[in-house]
Amino acid sequence: MRMTSFALAAALFAAPALVASPALAIAPPPYADHVCPNGLEVIVVERRSVPLVTIEIAVHTGAMSEPPEYSGLSHLFEHMFFKGNNALPDQLAYSARLRELGMIFNGTTDDDRVNYYFTTTSDHYENAMVFMRDAITTPRFDKTELDRERVVVTGEMDRDESDPQFLFWRAVEQAVYWKYPTRKNPLGDRKTVLSTTPEKMRTIQHRYYIPNNSVLVVTGDVSADDVFRRADELYSGWAKGADALVKFPLVTHPPIRRSEVVLVQQPVQTFTAVLSWIGPSSVGPTARYTYAADLLGRIIRDRGSKFQKALVDSGACVSARLGWETKRDQGDITLRFEAAEANADACVKAIQDELPKLESPDYFTDAEMQNAAQVLDVGQAKARESTESYAHSLTRWWANADLAYYATYSDRIHAVTRADINAYLDAYVLKKPLVFGVLESPALAKTITKAHLEGLVGIKSGGAK
Numbered sequence: 001m002r003m004t005s006f007a008l009a010a011a012l013f014a015a016p017a018l019v020a021s022p023a024l025a026i027a028p029p030p031y032a033d034h035v036c037p038n039g040l041e042v043i044v045v046e047r048r049s050v051p052l053v054t055i056e057i058a059v060h061t062g063a064m065s066e067p068p069e070y071s072g073l074s075h076l077f078e079h080m081f082f083k084g085n086n087a088l089p090d091q092l093a094y095s096a097r098l099r100e101l102g103m104i105f106n107g108t109t110d111d112d113r114v115n116y117y118f119t120t121t122s123d124h125y126e127n128a129m130v131f132m133r134d135a136i137t138t139p140r141f142d143k144t145e146l147d148r149e150r151v152v153v154t155g156e157m158d159r160d161e162s163d164p165q166f167l168f169w170r171a172v173e174q175a176v177y178w179k180y181p182t183r184k185n186p187l188g189d190r191k192t193v194l195s196t197t198p199e200k201m202r203t204i205q206h207r208y209y210i211p212n213n214s215v216l217v218v219t220g221d222v223s224a225d226d227v228f229r230r231a232d233e234l235y236s237g238w239a240k241g242a243d244a245l246v247k248f249p250l251v252t253h254p255p256i257r258r259s260e261v262v263l264v265q266q267p268v269q270t271f272t273a274v275l276s277w278i279g280p281s282s283v284g285p286t287a288r289y290t291y292a293a294d295l296l297g298r299i300i301r302d303r304g305s306k307f308q309k310a311l312v313d314s315g316a317c318v319s320a321r322l323g324w325e326t327k328r329d330q331g332d333i334t335l336r337f338e339a340a341e342a343n344a345d346a347c348v349k350a351i352q353d354e355l356p357k358l359e360s361p362d363y364f365t366d367a368e369m370q371n372a373a374q375v376l377d378v379g380q381a382k383a384r385e386s387t388e389s390y391a392h393s394l395t396r397w398w399a400n401a402d403l404a405y406y407a408t409y410s411d412r413i414h415a416v417t418r419a420d421i422n423a424y425l426d427a428y429v430l431k432k433p434l435v436f437g438v439l440e441s442p443a444l445a446k447t448i449t450k451a452h453l454e455g456l457v458g459i460k461s462g463g464a465k
Helices: 074-081 091-100 121-138 143-159 164-176 188-193 198-208 226-235 287-301 306-313 341-359 366-382 387-400 404-405 409-414 418-428 450-456
Strands: 001-003 031-035 041-046 052-059 104-107 114-121 214-219 260-265 273-277 319-324 332-339 435-440
Touching: 001 319, 001 387, 041 104, 041 226, 052 121, 052 387, 074 114, 074 188, 074 198, 114 121, 114 387, 121 214, 121 226, 143 164, 143 188, 143 198, 164 260, 164 273, 164 435, 188 435, 214 387, 260 418, 260 450, 273 341, 287 306, 287 319, 287 366, 287 418, 306 319, 306 341, 319 341, 341 418, 341 450, 366 409, 387 404, 404 409
Parallel strands: 041 214, 260 435
Antiparallel strands: 001 031, 031 041, 052 114, 052 214, 104 114, 273 332, 273 435, 319 332
């Protein structure tokens, strides 16, 4: 067993009421880490204050591993996890056992992680561990249940596709990740989901649902040594497989070929737009840019920042927010903004004028940088307030970056300099090809046309910016 302590975490228990460093007061608590003989990583956070336990498993798969013929099957697999397995033959038996153990449960599918969790009282901990083992290692993929669940998944598609914001997001993503769009679409393709067979589900299971491509996180009223012992025993029959991401390599998303406008018309009342770029990866040499991306986004999101004063307080835009999504396989950098229809041109022009100013040495102060770093720290701490949310955070960071990235995040955020922010802007944002997505009403599209929008941001039709 290896006990991993985050930097200065022990000081949490010894620090006086007033501490000099904001980061010190909210440093993450330590966790215990263990790797089973079959390669399954196990992480435990002991919290004895409340008799609750969360058991979560995450698998490093999702849309990132889906070519067109598998688009949406990670999501369908997530649904089938909550059906019959070798211990509980069908959904009725599965649901009855959930009720017996008093479990809150769910699962999610993203680009690079599929996770499943159960939260219950700690007196059910042993049975919940067995329940998780059976569900993750022996799904049945009964054809009748699969047919029924396909309807549920396509129903989700129907709901999402009735939302103008979803359609807008999908259109922009397809343009940004133009060569491999299915690798950024966790919801998936309707025809692929409807035509899926149990054999295809088994293919996904054998490729990705292996112990050495998964992590088990247990948080709450438990003993780390006991969790590790039980994990070694319970999962001893789960056979290690070939490294999934080596045997089935991920694609590399090529750069945006040229700046372009993506115009989506829907029955909306405001002008919503986004400037979108492909950002860095959270692993490898480009990871250094990700901290600057987070800090800059937080600085200019503050209502007192020059950015907000120039764009929102001026009345040009209703809102403006720069964001960055931490991903191993490159996340989106998005500047999303909204304006009243009459102010659409003024908002776009104001943003175009403001972007280059981000590199000005006096655009934000040292105090603004320190405050932004502290706010990011607080956000991380809030995600650890409950044992359940802490388990989600650990599996998310395990998949999106790695746990070393998570452990050192606070220190690295506080170490970001203006030079780091400028280097990030130069490498990924300023004067780089982008997708300019616009969501507007059909009535507004009569005057604010695609050609008009291209002119606003200096894009030659069919060419580069």
